[in-house]
Amino acid sequence: MGQEITWYLVGDSGRARIFYRGESDRHLQLLREFELHHSRMPKRQLVGDSLAEVQMSLKARAQKRFMGEIAEALRQGMLRDDYENLILVAGQPFLGLLLDMMDERVQRRVKASVEKDYAYFTPPELEQQLAKQLSDFPRALNHHPAP
Numbered sequence: 001m002g003q004e005i006t007w008y009l010v011g012d013s014g015r016a017r018i019f020y021r022g023e024s025d026r027h028l029q030l031l032r033e034f035e036l037h038h039s040r041m042p043k044r045q046l047v048g049d050s051l052a053e054v055q056m057s058l059k060a061r062a063q064k065r066f067m068g069e070i071a072e073a074l075r076q077g078m079l080r081d082d083y084e085n086l087i088l089v090a091g092q093p094f095l096g097l098l099l100d101m102m103d104e105r106v107q108r109r110v111k112a113s114v115e116k117d118y119a120y121f122t123p124p125e126l127e128q129q130l131a132k133q134l135s136d137f138p139r140a141l142n143h144h145p146a147p
Contacts, residue, residue: 006111007031007083009074010126011090011098012119013063016070019123020083028123032073036066071101078106086110087134089126091117 008019008028014036019028077083086109088095095115099107114133118126 004085005083006085006087007074007077008087008089008126008130009070009098010118010121011070011094012117013066013094015119016066016090017119018073018077019126028127030123034066034070034073036062067097067101070098071103071106074106075103078103078109084109087130088113089116089118089130091115 003023005020005022008021010017010019011034016034018031018033020031021028074086086106088098088110090098090113092115095113099110112134114130116129116133118129121129
């Protein structure tokens with residue numbers, strides 16, 4: 001039997017990262033990063049719509065694609081059995097929107113969520129904050145092999 005792997009999705013509306021930690025890992029390891037890229041519509045397509053309406057529409061579509069990309073990465077990882085546990089770390093509304101887009105089987109792997117925006121924390125800062133926030137989830141966060 002292999003070691004149990006926990007994935008940590010840390011994100012906000014513009015950036016998300018997936019980290020992993022196995023039972024024998026001392027620190028979080030970066031697996032993948034996601035960045036929201038706003039697409040631009042050519043000016044000729046702006047006729048008939050106000051610029052504000054078009055910008056809102058583009059932003060909403062870009063946000064939906066971004067969330068879908070993250071949800072799909074989590075689903076693919078689940079299908080490959082890359083992780084057993086999933087910890088979500090994000091503020092609202094990002095957390096709620098992501099949960100709505102996630103496959104039910106992925107949702108069943110969510111063992112904890114932290115409603116905090118740590119998207120731009122460095123890995124050591126993230127580990128420190130998560131150790132405080134998730135003290136009741138010791139296997140994923142506090143298991144450190146003897147040096």
